[in-house]
Amino acid sequence: MASSVISRHLLLSCHKSLHLSLSGCRYASKVATKTQVNLDYDGPSMKTEIPGPRSQALTKQLGDIQNVGAINFFCNYEESRGNYVVDVDGNRMLDIYTQISSIPIGYNHPALLKLMSNPNNLSTIVNRPALGIMPPENFPDKITESLLSVAPSGLSRVQTMACGSCSNENAYKAMFIWYRNKERGHSSPSDEDLNSCMINQSPGCPDFSILSFMGGFHGRTLGCLATTHSKAIHKLDVPSFDWPIAPFPRLQYPLEEFSRENAQEEARCLEEAEDLIVKWRKKGKPVAGIVIEPIQAEGGDNHASPDFFRSLRKIAQKHGCAFHVDEVQTGGGCTGKFWAHEHWGIEDPADIVSFSKKLLTGGFYYKLEFQADKPYRIFNTWMGDPSKNLLLAEVLSVIRRENLLVEVNRSGKALMNGLYELQAQFPGIVSRARGQGTFCAIDVCDDETRSNILVKARNKGILLGGCGDRSIRFRPSLVFKEYHVHMFLNIFNDVLAQIK
């Protein structure tokens, strides 16, 4: 990493140019205020447009092997550090997208490098076990130290999985099994159940459904995809299930200013959700479970109030449906609490909470009654990966040691204030700023302008991602500090000034 030591002492060209532009609010003084030593770079440093020539050549090379239509650029992960991702052309960007919100504590955190260079951990990396039949000796302790130490309220059990989609697929299965046993009154299937399921027919494969929400995203495998309704391109041409889809509230922001209108909108959605549960039961396709994100992420950062979720939780209980909160994108601290559902303030928020991304391993927490009654029902070869649990335990330790949830709340407040100022200043371009912690978003007037903004910001060293039809989502890692927020706001202000 010799070259990076040199580069962090270089003045960054785009940063200098910023100070020539004076439109909008500036946070120059705060940029210099660092309250703690860290291994971040001093700011972005851009050498080429993105993608640069080396990224273009590698994209061409990879294009002979697979679809490269979504490739942004190629990275130099060795040189990336903290909040900065470095690409193969030597461009260094402040990363507010973090691999689709999946990097918890920045790149190359020293604690993780130290952990993984410990020879005692080599065996865990090299010998991947079949966790469901022959776990390693330290597995119960490692799960206790990592996942159970942040278990959601009321959920004492956890099953790891390899990715977010597998986590939700298996959570759905757990809900179906639970529902069917409840319906039976016992857990002993009949011969007819056993025979019919082998040929995909009921009663063995019952016509159960999962209620999901328009705009929701829960993954891309066939079961998950039947509950995903964010973009057509995810679902097009893939067979699906006839499952009910409720409207998700379309709220007005800032929430405080529209509480009456928003409460009405939420009541409408709750009523329709309940109607759908009744309707699908009558259709012979009873709703075994409800799945929902605390903030619809991929679908456009759509929020709902704690009241909405509390009422929905009650509707689930009233109709005997399981309640599954998908925290794959919201989990891990980015909303200012470790789980976004903690903002609801209830003791019994869910029957199942699934996770992945920033947790580094997929999986789901569940109540004892959702544990499959027999082995091999929720099962696969790997059932997760102990090397990811190892990393997660250290990530959680860093979050505690470095007080990162406090930092997220501080940075999140600065980010929201900045976004409010920007939308006041550029009302024709951006609107509907919203967020919790640093899990924030803003809408752009149209999709084309959004693309334009994302490209311009990237070429100035700010990496962002879109979501929904015309939103920009902010997904920094947990080490994104207040001075990073200010650095971002200064550059973003200039980008918007250029668009204006």
Place this chain on the structure above:
Amino acid sequence: MASSVISRHLLLSCHKSLHLSLSGCRYASKVATKTQVNLDYDGPSMKTEIPGPRSQALTKQLGDIQNVGAINFFCNYEESRGNYVVDVDGNRMLDIYTQISSIPIGYNHPALLKLMSNPNNLSTIVNRPALGIMPPENFPDKITESLLSVAPSGLSRVQTMACGSCSNENAYKAMFIWYRNKERGHSSPSDEDLNSCMINQSPGCPDFSILSFMGGFHGRTLGCLATTHSKAIHKLDVPSFDWPIAPFPRLQYPLEEFSRENAQEEARCLEEAEDLIVKWRKKGKPVAGIVIEPIQAEGGDNHASPDFFRSLRKIAQKHGCAFHVDEVQTGGGCTGKFWAHEHWGIEDPADIVSFSKKLLTGGFYYKLEFQADKPYRIFNTWMGDPSKNLLLAEVLSVIRRENLLVEVNRSGKALMNGLYELQAQFPGIVSRARGQGTFCAIDVCDDETRSNILVKARNKGILLGGCGDRSIRFRPSLVFKEYHVHMFLNIFNDVLAQIK
């Protein structure tokens, strides 16, 4: 690993006791013949019954966190080496199950330990990228060096995924997209397609199907599960699709002795498969693809002839269905060729070949025409894991350097010969020995006796797994040598003698 150096010089108690028993064939001389230096232990060494007290305590501890019904015992992976897995009670077993057939070159292979202790690889372990948008610089080279170097005939492209189920789910999606574009005559969906898919309805979510085979296993997520028909417990209570299921040939073994009867059985199955394709098309649920294992593994190690697969491939072509060969368990060299479908001897064996387990990463190879026409159709956050590609590249290098496919063929021949002798000697207990390479199996008279045999073998230091209703499957890693076969046969002979 100091203690292991000591333990390998200890005489193993059960091995000594073997030489007192003289029933059946013995391979004492060959046990001592080692043709090359390796880091294996000298043999099993048992200290307790399995599970021992430490495993029992850990199982109890884990039982407070998740379902432990399938746990066999807890492992000490640090002390495990080569063909031997060591448990937490100090028992050392010759492992012929290898984490459900997922350990390619034994435990703690020195080449893998060396690779992962190289500081240059730390960043790959610590910074998991979103491969679909920001791959690391070495990604095209690493994929070329690893997966593409063993690409099946005719398949030039590959997409990595996190696990076997995700690989098959995405392969199915690729087949659906391909089929629908073929049906449309172009790749531009109508507004009706785009709108209807958002609510899970046709034509956007078409009523396409995948034809699978009774006894097949392709994973446990909802899409995969609709093509899995090996055991009821995998499918019970989970909603499914009305997709066609063809009979898989029930052959008589040894294949050479029953070629006429087996050809008739295969013809019957082929005819029914073709009838189902026609029938499902008439039902309005056309078969977009056929999925099949070269050897049905989980379903009971059911073989079919190269003729059968060649004919099925032709039926797929005739009816315009994609042909997907699932090599999740058969791939990676264990059948004596890198891919089991290479035994069919055809140039164009498949449109799609999926893999996982011994390949360490999931994924699927495909023809260019099966590449999704747009980005984000076959996509997820991680799209695999570069740290697994790194391991795979080294595994493939070891397979070449150590000539492991030659070893597999040699060991496989010895294993089959031994199994033939055993079934001749214990005709009331074992029968139907069958296999390719070391991917072998034998049937036991009934399920109870099979359990009895598996437990007795394990307590003598031989770790085996079952499959199907009453089969035992042999799934050693690729470093399983002829002398390991002889060691196994000696012990297994004694187990069967005790059952008799």
